[in-house]
Amino acid sequence: xxxxxxxxxxxxxxxxxxxxxxxxxxxxxxxxxxxxxxxxxxxxxxxxxxxxxxxxxxxxxxxxxxxxxxxxxxxxxxxxxxxxxxxxxxxxxxxxxxxxxxxxxxxxx
Numbered sequence: 001x002x003x004x005x006x007x008x009x010x011x012x013x014x015x016x017x018x019x020x021x022x023x024x025x026x027x028x029x030x031x032x033x034x035x036x037x038x039x040x041x042x043x044x045x046x047x048x049x050x051x052x053x054x055x056x057x058x059x060x061x062x063x064x065x066x067x068x069x070x071x072x073x074x075x076x077x078x079x080x081x082x083x084x085x086x087x088x089x090x091x092x093x094x095x096x097x098x099x100x101x102x103x104x105x106x107x108x109x
Contacts, residue, residue, distance in 0.1 A: 012040055016050045023064040025091045027107040028100055030068045048073065063087040064107075070100045 015038035023029050029037075031044035040046065051062050063084045067073050074081035076098060085095060093105050 012038070012043070012046065013050050015039060016047050017060065020051070020060050020062065020065065023061050023107050025061070025064075026093060026105070028064045028066050028088070028093065028102070028105050029107045030066060030102070031073075032068055033106070034065065044068075064091075066100055070102045071098060 016034060019029075019034045019037045031047040034047045035041060035043040038047075047065070051065060054060060054062055072081055072084050074084060085098070088095065088100070093100060
């Protein structure tokens with residue numbers, strides 16, 4: 001990868017992290033909505049890649065990001081699934097059959 005491509009990727013990652021930091025407690029966003037807000041339409045999977053690389057002790061609200069169907073993206077009952085669900089419940093976000101109502105909880109940009 002060239003230096004120019006590295007710089008572009010870094011700027012894209014930074015744009016995603018800025019959007020992530022802006023999701024308020026008690027609300028969620030989708031991978032696609034974050035990509036769009038970061039000026040990267042069609043980069044939902046890239047958002048997931050950026051989130052996977054966050055340090056374990058990050059203060060960024062990674063747990064507020066869900067898929068477009070309103071579901072958590074981790075395998076059900078896996079440790080990250082359980083942690084994400086616990087954090088969302090603590091913020092007052094309801095899950096019905098492990099699904100979140102985007103109509104009720106999605107952050108509007």
